[in-house]
Structures are given as structure tokens and as C-alpha cells.
Amino acid sequence: MSVQIQVTEKSFLKDMKPNTVLKDIRFELKKGSFLTMIGPSGCGKSTLLKIIAGIDTDYKGVVVIGGKTIRQPGIDQGFIFQEHRLFPWMNVEQNIAANLNLKDPKVKLEVEELIEIVRLSGYEKAYPSELSGGMSQRVAIARALLRNPQVLLLDEPFGALDAFTRKHLQDVLLDIWQKKKITMILVTHDIDESVYLGTELAVLRANPGQIQKIIPIDLPFPRSRTDSSFQYLRQTVLGEFEKTESPMFANGEGI
Numbered sequence: 001m002s003v004q005i006q007v008t009e010k011s012f013l014k015d016m017k018p019n020t021v022l023k024d025i026r027f028e029l030k031k032g033s034f035l036t037m038i039g040p041s042g043c044g045k046s047t048l049l050k051i052i053a054g055i056d057t058d059y060k061g062v063v064v065i066g067g068k069t070i071r072q073p074g075i076d077q078g079f080i081f082q083e084h085r086l087f088p089w090m091n092v093e094q095n096i097a098a099n100l101n102l103k104d105p106k107v108k109l110e111v112e113e114l115i116e117i118v119r120l121s122g123y124e125k126a127y128p129s130e131l132s133g134g135m136s137q138r139v140a141i142a143r144a145l146l147r148n149p150q151v152l153l154l155d156e157p158f159g160a161l162d163a164f165t166r167k168h169l170q171d172v173l174l175d176i177w178q179k180k181k182i183t184m185i186l187v188t189h190d191i192d193e194s195v196y197l198g199t200e201l202a203v204l205r206a207n208p209g210q211i212q213k214i215i216p217i218d219l220p221f222p223r224s225r226t227d228s229s230f231q232y233l234r235q236t237v238l239g240e241f242e243k244t245e246s247p248m249f250a251n252g253e254g255i
């Protein structure tokens with residue numbers, strides 16, 4: 001399903017006055033795109049994601065997913081947070097099924113398939129306390145996928161993980177994206193991650209949050225971080241960062 005986003009204005013109250021956080025954000029994604037989004041802290045990335053998810057409806061504009069105007073959260077918009085938010089009293093398969101009945105053979109089969117896709121076979125009966133952060137995040141991803149979302153929205157999903165686990169989960173996510181052909185929108189603070197995953201990359205600037213540039217990432221998959229074309233795109237993204245004039249970008253690290 002295609003995604004059309006038009007956020008003409010989003011404000012929050014600050015010191016009793018409206019403070020414009022997002023302004024004139026307009027873009028369209030084709031079905032199966034993978035948009036990565038980066039920008040300085042506080043530029044409104046999470047707010048934009050919540051608007052697309054239908055969690056925040058207090059803004060001027062419209063979000064249309066597959067021809068339907070989004071006015072509330074729904075199963076078409078899966079949302080993955082930085083922390084996994086699993087139920088501690090449920091095991092892996094119960095967490096994935098959540099409010100769906102695991103005794104239903106169709107649900108059970110789909111849960112089993114997803115456990116394989118997110119590479120958690122053997123951990124079906126494990127509880128969140130027995131899982132690493134990366135494993136827990138894979139459970140959260142499987143739970144969202146079971147609802148067959150049109151769009152999967154991911155807010156810094158790997159931000160709390162170590163570099164090795166993060167790289168592994170990036171490949172798991174790409175695998176899911178290729179198998180399920182879901183449109184993905186992922187917010188990250190990591191330039192490498194944004195170039196490694198995205199088919200297009202949006203750089204946002206702050207005060208108010210606006211799109212600085214949308215950069216197409218035309219590299220074939222699987223991608224190699226050491227390729228000169230990868231490095232070239234990384235530099236292009238860095239150049240756009242510097243234009244956002246945040247001192248945090250100056251050393252070329254993550255944001």
C-alpha cells in the first residue's frame with residue numbers, strides 16, 4: 001500500500017503558547033519502500049511517526065495509507081518502539097499472539113512461521129526475562145507482523161542494542177522486508193544504519209521540523225558497508241546533516 005503524508009503543521013503547547021514542531025512535511029512512498037529517517041534530536045521524528053501511526057491525530061494535514069485516511073491507531077500501522085514492551089508474564093509465542101487465540105491452528109501456524117522468520121526457533125516457551133534485548137525486539141517485530149500491517153513504523157528499534165546485535169537485527173529486518181514486502185519507515189540516529197537499510201532516506205532539520213532532503217539509496221541488496229558507493233552515499237548524507245547546522249553533526253558520528 002502506498003503512503004501519502006501531508007503534515008502542514010503540528011504544534012505542542014510550550015509555556016502556554018503553541019510551539020510548531022513540524023511544518024510542511026509532504027512525501028509519498030510507494031508500496032514496498034523502505035524509508036529511513038534521520039535528523040537532529042528534537043526535530044520531530046518520533047512525533048511524525050506517531051502521526052503516521054494514528055497515535056497522534058492533533059495536527060493539520062492528512063495521512064493516507066492504501067487509500068484510507070488514518071484517524072486512529074490500527075492494525076494496518078504496526079509500531080515498534082525502542083523498548084520492546086513485551087508482557088513479562090507471557091512466553092515468546094504468547095507475546096506474539098497477544099490478544100489472538102494461540103489455540104486457533106491458523107494463529108498457531110502463523111506464529112510458528114514468524115518465530116522462524118525472526119530467527120527465534122527453540123525459544124517459543126521462553127519468557128522475556130530469559131531473552132536478550134535483541135531477542136525481545138525480534139519478538140516485538142513478530143507480534144507486529146502477525147497483524148499483517150500495511151506499514152511497519154520503527155522508532156529507533158535497535159538504539160539500545162550493542163553494535164553486533166544491531167547489525168544482526170538489521171539483516172533480520174531486511175530479510176522480513178524482502179519476504180513480506182511491507183512498506184517500512186524507520187527512525188534512527190545512525191547514519192550507517194540509514195544507508196544500509198533504506199531505499200530512500202529523509203534528512204530532517206529542526207525548529208520547526210522540516211524535510212531537508214529525501215535521498216534515494218539506489219544500492220542493490222545485500223549491501224556492503226565498505227563499498228565505495230556506500231561510502232559515497234554516507235558522505236552525501238553527512239553533507240546534508242551539516243547543512244542542518246547542528247553542532248552534533250560536526251564530527252560525523254551518529255546524532
Ligand SMILES: Nc1ncnc2c1ncn2[C@@H]1O[C@H](COP(=O)(O)OP(=O)(O)OP(=O)(O)O)[C@@H](O)[C@H]1O
Binds near residue numbers: 021044046
Ligand atoms: N507530548 C508532548 N508535549 C509537548 N512537547 C512535546 C511532546 N512530545 C514531543 N514534544 C516536543 O516536540 C519536539 C519533537 O519531539 P520528538 O520526540 O518528536 O523529536 P525526535 O526528533 O524524535 O527527538 P529524538 O531524536 O531526541 O528522539 C521536541 O521539542 C519535544 O520536546
